[in-house]
Amino acid sequence: MSVYAGRKGMVYMSTTAAGAASAVLHLTQWTLNQTTDKIEVTSFGDANKTYVQGLKDVQGTFAGFFDDAETKPFTAADSVDGCKLYLYPSTDAPTIYWYGPAWLDVSVDTSVSAAISLSGNFAANGAWGKKP
Numbered sequence: 001m002s003v004y005a006g007r008k009g010m011v012y013m014s015t016t017a018a019g020a021a022s023a024v025l026h027l028t029q030w031t032l033n034q035t036t037d038k039i040e041v042t043s044f045g046d047a048n049k050t051y052v053q054g055l056k057d058v059q060g061t062f063a064g065f066f067d068d069a070e071t072k073p074f075t076a077a078d079s080v081d082g083c084k085l086y087l088y089p090s091t092d093a094p095t096i097y098w099y100g101p102a103w104l105d106v107s108v109d110t111s112v113s114a115a116i117s118l119s120g121n122f123a124a125n126g127a128w129g130k131k132p
Contacts (some may be wrong), residue, residue: 006029027064
């Protein structure tokens with residue numbers, strides 16, 4: 001088992017659901033949340049509330065710096081069929097990543113005292129997986 005520094009993380013993105021994914025320039029972070037619904041099934045006589053697990057809710061974020069040559073996030077956000085995402089925690093372990101189709105939202109933040117930043121949110125648009 002290995003531990004990795006996040007500095008070698010990577011996000012690959014396509015601009016459509018059928019397109020080929022490539023690396024997104026100048027990103028500095030990403031998150032992946034895979035919470036599941038918890039459905040209450042508490043019955044008379046139970047000692048405490050009880051739950052069954054429902055569907056997974058795959059969502060996440062990414063952030064970095066705006067680059068006028070990097071158009072993938074904006075094109076993907078406008079796609080009528082979503083995009084594909086591949087999230088690598090470290091390129092030192094290129095066989096470990098999460099992937100799936102997604103709906104994308106993107107934002108740009110401009111401030112007089114900072115570099116222009118880019119951020120986005122995504123939500124699953126189909127089944128997600130993890131390699132290995």
